[in-house]
Amino acid sequence: MAQSVKLSGITKTYAAHTVLNDVSLDIQPGEFLTLVGASGCGKSTLLRIIAGLEEADRGTISIGERDVSHLDPQKRDVAMVFQSYALYPHMTVGENIATPLRMSRLSTCARWPLVGMATPGRREALASIGKDVRAVATQLQIEALLGRKPAQLSGGQRQRVALARAMVRRPAAFLMDEPLSNLDAKLRVHMRTELTELHRQLGATFIYVTHDQVEAMTMSDRIALMADGNILQLGTPDELYHRPASLRVAQFIGSPTINCLEAIVTNGVVQLIGVPVANLHEAEHRSVTVAVRPEALRLHAEPGDVTLQATAHRLEHHGADCFLLAMQHDQERMLHARLSPAEASGVAIDQPIRLHFRPAGAHFFAADGLRIEPPFDESAAQAITQRQVGMSA
Ligand SMILES: Nc1ncnc2c1ncn2[C@@H]1O[C@H](COP(=O)(O)OP(=O)(O)OP(=O)(O)O)[C@@H](O)[C@H]1O
Numbered sequence: 001m002a003q004s005v006k007l008s009g010i011t012k013t014y015a016a017h018t019v020l021n022d023v024s025l026d027i028q029p030g031e032f033l034t035l036v037g038a039s040g041c042g043k044s045t046l047l048r049i050i051a052g053l054e055e056a057d058r059g060t061i062s063i064g065e066r067d068v069s070h071l072d073p074q075k076r077d078v079a080m081v082f083q084s085y086a087l088y089p090h091m092t093v094g095e096n097i098a099t100p101l102r103m104s105r106l107s108t109c110a111r112w113p114l115v116g117m118a119t120p121g122r123r124e125a126l127a128s129i130g131k132d133v134r135a136v137a138t139q140l141q142i143e144a145l146l147g148r149k150p151a152q153l154s155g156g157q158r159q160r161v162a163l164a165r166a167m168v169r170r171p172a173a174f175l176m177d178e179p180l181s182n183l184d185a186k187l188r189v190h191m192r193t194e195l196t197e198l199h200r201q202l203g204a205t206f207i208y209v210t211h212d213q214v215e216a217m218t219m220s221d222r223i224a225l226m227a228d229g230n231i232l233q234l235g236t237p238d239e240l241y242h243r244p245a246s247l248r249v250a251q252f253i254g255s256p257t258i259n260c261l262e263a264i265v266t267n268g269v270v271q272l273i274g275v276p277v278a279n280l281h282e283a284e285h286r287s288v289t290v291a292v293r294p295e296a297l298r299l300h301a302e303p304g305d306v307t308l309q310a311t312a313h314r315l316e317h318h319g320a321d322c323f324l325l326a327m328q329h330d331q332e333r334m335l336h337a338r339l340s341p342a343e344a345s346g347v348a349i350d351q352p353i354r355l356h357f358r359p360a361g362a363h364f365f366a367a368d369g370l371r372i373e374p375p376f377d378e379s380a381a382q383a384i385t386q387r388q389v390g391m392s393a
Helices: 043-051 093-105 122-139 155-167 185-202 213-219 237-242 247-252 378-383
Strands: 005-014 017-027 032-037 058-063 078-081 173-177 205-210 222-227 230-235 259-266 269-272 275-279 287-292 306-317 322-328 333-339 352-357 363-366
Touching (some): 017 230, 032 213, 093 122, 155 185, 222 247, 230 237, 247 287, 259 333, 322 352
Antiparallel strands (some): 269 275, 322 333
């Protein structure tokens, strides 16, 4: 049955280096929770601590109602799926999948090659193991591979076998450490869908580690975005994308990356190159970053828009979208805009271009990187009259 996983104050230090800094997290039963962050942020260490493969210096881990902080990995009722698959090369697929059940359902004596055959109950236990192995192989559509060795499988098939070996134990939670990173790009996209579907079918708790924000965004119920051993933000993919709590979160989530424009604040008014774009209530800010998603930059202007003047530099065609890179005048900064192919067809490379955005659609971050919320009400909008940013007078 799916169980909750609760982490309280997990801290881990290697030599003088703090890898996890008082991390707390409540994962709901049946939730798909992704730990995402740049390489070295501590996500694998956190997963290994949940699995019991590493010990935390401080903090507790509960799975369901049980405090498992000091339990051996095999007693925690979790199954780990590794990036490397970690299959036994000398065993067949069937034997690989059966291994966790043989360990839990057969006594040490019954596992011995010859002597074990006489152990009472062995035959029945093996029959039930075989039945469960076939059931999980059917669910993952790998029945035909049960007699093969791992070396005779493709990467995607090995990944399924590793999943089957985890599933067969019906664990309280699945812990997955970059399980798709060894697959080619097309198969990775396919396996994302399969894993999400599998999660739905099993209704199990999944804790998934990746450095790939697209994987995190497409698969998760919630994402914990980590940096330097801390959770920067915990929320749904939608929350992290549309209401990033800090500039670091805004810059990590989304591809192409968000456009960051530096603005100064004079008497509570945010000015981009001398042009007011928003009013702030808080008087204490001196400078803010105005961050604009690539899809929020448009070629056509609407009333109340801010306009950036730039030179079109390059167009990348991605089928349904085109990414425009344009050098913003005066700033020597490359802007990224996501355009439709129809819009992009009118863009002339190396020619001046105007990119427009709605101030209320931008994100504002204070000098310390934390999100601020300028009020975009009618009166504030009316107070902003001149919005031609970066244009020659
Ligand atoms: N056994 C260890 N001894 C010393 N330092 C370690 C050990 N394991 C991990 N680290 C360090 O802890 C930090 C976090 O490592 P971790 O593997 O958790 O990062 P990660 O976010 O999973 O990165 P990646 O995506 O590259 O796997 C890194 O700086 C790493 O070098």
